[in-house]
Amino acid sequence: MKVEAMKIFKPSINFYMWCSILMFFMFSCLFLIKMDINHSSSPNSMSRLAHSRRAFWDMDLTVQPTPPPPQLLSASHGCLLNNSYVNIPKHFPEAHRTFLRYKHCRSFPRLLTPRPCDDNLFLLMVIKSTAAQVDRRAALRTTWGQEGVIRGKKVRLVFLLGRSQDLVKGYPLQRLLEYENRQFGDILQWDFVDSFFNLTLKEVHFLSWFSQECQTAQFVLKGDDDVFIHTGNIVEFLEDRSPSDHLFAGDIIYRAKPQREPKNKYFIPEEMYPQNQYPPYAGGGGYLMSHQTVVGLDRAARDMDLFPIDDVFVGMCLKKMKVKVMFHNGFRTFGLRQRLIPFNPCFYRNLMLVHKLSPTEMWTMWSLINDQNSICNRSVRL
Numbered sequence: 001m002k003v004e005a006m007k008i009f010k011p012s013i014n015f016y017m018w019c020s021i022l023m024f025f026m027f028s029c030l031f032l033i034k035m036d037i038n039h040s041s042s043p044n045s046m047s048r049l050a051h052s053r054r055a056f057w058d059m060d061l062t063v064q065p066t067p068p069p070p071q072l073l074s075a076s077h078g079c080l081l082n083n084s085y086v087n088i089p090k091h092f093p094e095a096h097r098t099f100l101r102y103k104h105c106r107s108f109p110r111l112l113t114p115r116p117c118d119d120n121l122f123l124l125m126v127i128k129s130t131a132a133q134v135d136r137r138a139a140l141r142t143t144w145g146q147e148g149v150i151r152g153k154k155v156r157l158v159f160l161l162g163r164s165q166d167l168v169k170g171y172p173l174q175r176l177l178e179y180e181n182r183q184f185g186d187i188l189q190w191d192f193v194d195s196f197f198n199l200t201l202k203e204v205h206f207l208s209w210f211s212q213e214c215q216t217a218q219f220v221l222k223g224d225d226d227v228f229i230h231t232g233n234i235v236e237f238l239e240d241r242s243p244s245d246h247l248f249a250g251d252i253i254y255r256a257k258p259q260r261e262p263k264n265k266y267f268i269p270e271e272m273y274p275q276n277q278y279p280p281y282a283g284g285g286g287y288l289m290s291h292q293t294v295v296g297l298d299r300a301a302r303d304m305d306l307f308p309i310d311d312v313f314v315g316m317c318l319k320k321m322k323v324k325v326m327f328h329n330g331f332r333t334f335g336l337r338q339r340l341i342p343f344n345p346c347f348y349r350n351l352m353l354v355h356k357l358s359p360t361e362m363w364t365m366w367s368l369i370n371d372q373n374s375i376c377n378r379s380v381r382l
């Protein structure tokens with residue numbers, strides 16, 4: 001009995017052989033599956049999947065765009081720093097030191113050029129901007145800065161910029177400016193760092209561009225990119241004036257004293273400006289000039305030492321030219337005492353220029369001023 005049972009369960013050679021083959025297959029399968037899992041979790045195959053099977057809206061957006069191109073132009077174009085200034089007093093802030101060392105570098109190449117000036121251009125509005133302030137430029141182009149004809153006179157907008165190293169999510173803003181200039185043809189840019197103390201460089205470069213390439217413009221309004229300008233009132237004010245007479249009008253500041261407090265944005269040490277009073281100058285928010293005055297300023301600026309505050313620098317040139325400046329109450333370069341609450345379009349009807357508006361305030365004000373049903377749509381003589 002026992003022997004018989006043993007005999008029944010005794011495996012044959014065949015049985016062992018089949019078992020081994022089966023085991024071999026099972027291990028092979030396990031090995032292959034494991035390999036496949038490893039493989040498909042590698043990032044490489046994920047991106048290949050993304051390209052082959054995923055729809056475009058499902059793409060992996062973390063993929064890096066083309067890396068920013070390197071800055072091609074050197075910082076100061078072979079204009080070496082002035083070593084005679086090594087003895088700059090110790091208490092001078094860094095910006096003042098940089099300014100003094102590079103003060104003699106006055107000519108930088110142009111990076112972007114706007115469309116040429118028209119023959120019958122009445123008012124050219126030149127606005128100081130920086131690359132990052134694209135929202136302000138957009139607001140100006142679609143509100144008071146619209147190119148067109150006002151009271152039968154042609155008006156036009158141009159932005160003045162230096163070079164910006166700013167990146168937005170790794171993307172150079174220079175590309176944005178190039179795009180804007182292709183779209184609107186209103187960017188005038190030079191290859192110097194767009195800093196506060198380089199605003200005077202912006203001024204002299206603008207003056208020389210105007211004298212050489214925009215001689216047709218009869219009047220110029222120079223301003224910041226956060227001002228609201230009542231273009232209609234400006235044109236009306238200029239209508240019966242001659243571009244060949246001197247005109248310099250704005251919020252004129254008389255007998256201003258240089259800031260001697262080192263923490264102030266406008267700090268000027270005595271060693272840089274010993275007198276205790278600036279010549280009359282216009283608040284930089286915005287001012288009006290005739291063709292004659294702009295061309296004269298260009299000539300005067302050529303043999304003036306640069307001064308870091310651009311408005312004051314213009315004042316110094318005007319003094320040298322002996323031009324009589326005109327104070328005008330319509331220029332509110334230091335903002336309004338009553339702020340914009342509530343927005344009062346009647347108030348704006350009497351103004352030429354107001355400083356410090358956000359793009360949203362700019363569009364709101366524009367819509368109110370242009371409301372045909374407004375009780376304020378009368379013309380105001382200024």
Ligand SMILES: *[C@@H]1O[C@H](CO)[C@@H](O)[C@H](O)[C@H]1NC(C)=O
Nearest residue numbers: 082083084085086103104105
């Ligand atoms: C360098 O600075 C000194 C003042 O320390 C000045 O006299 C000289 O003219 C400057 N040189 C240039 C090239 O501007």
Ligand SMILES: *[C@@H]1O[C@H](CO)[C@@H](O)[C@H](O)[C@H]1NC(C)=O
Nearest residue numbers: 075098099192193195197198
């Ligand atoms: C002005 O721009 C020049 C050229 O880009 C630069 O070397 C200099 O440092 C800038 N000056 C100031 C005061 O920012």
Ligand SMILES: *[C@@H]1O[C@H](CO)[C@@H](O)[C@H](O)[C@H]1NC(C)=O
Nearest residue numbers: 371372373374375376377378
């Ligand atoms: C606003 O101006 C239009 C003409 O441009 C005129 O017809 C209308 O009466 C004016 N409205 C008021 C309230 O003055």
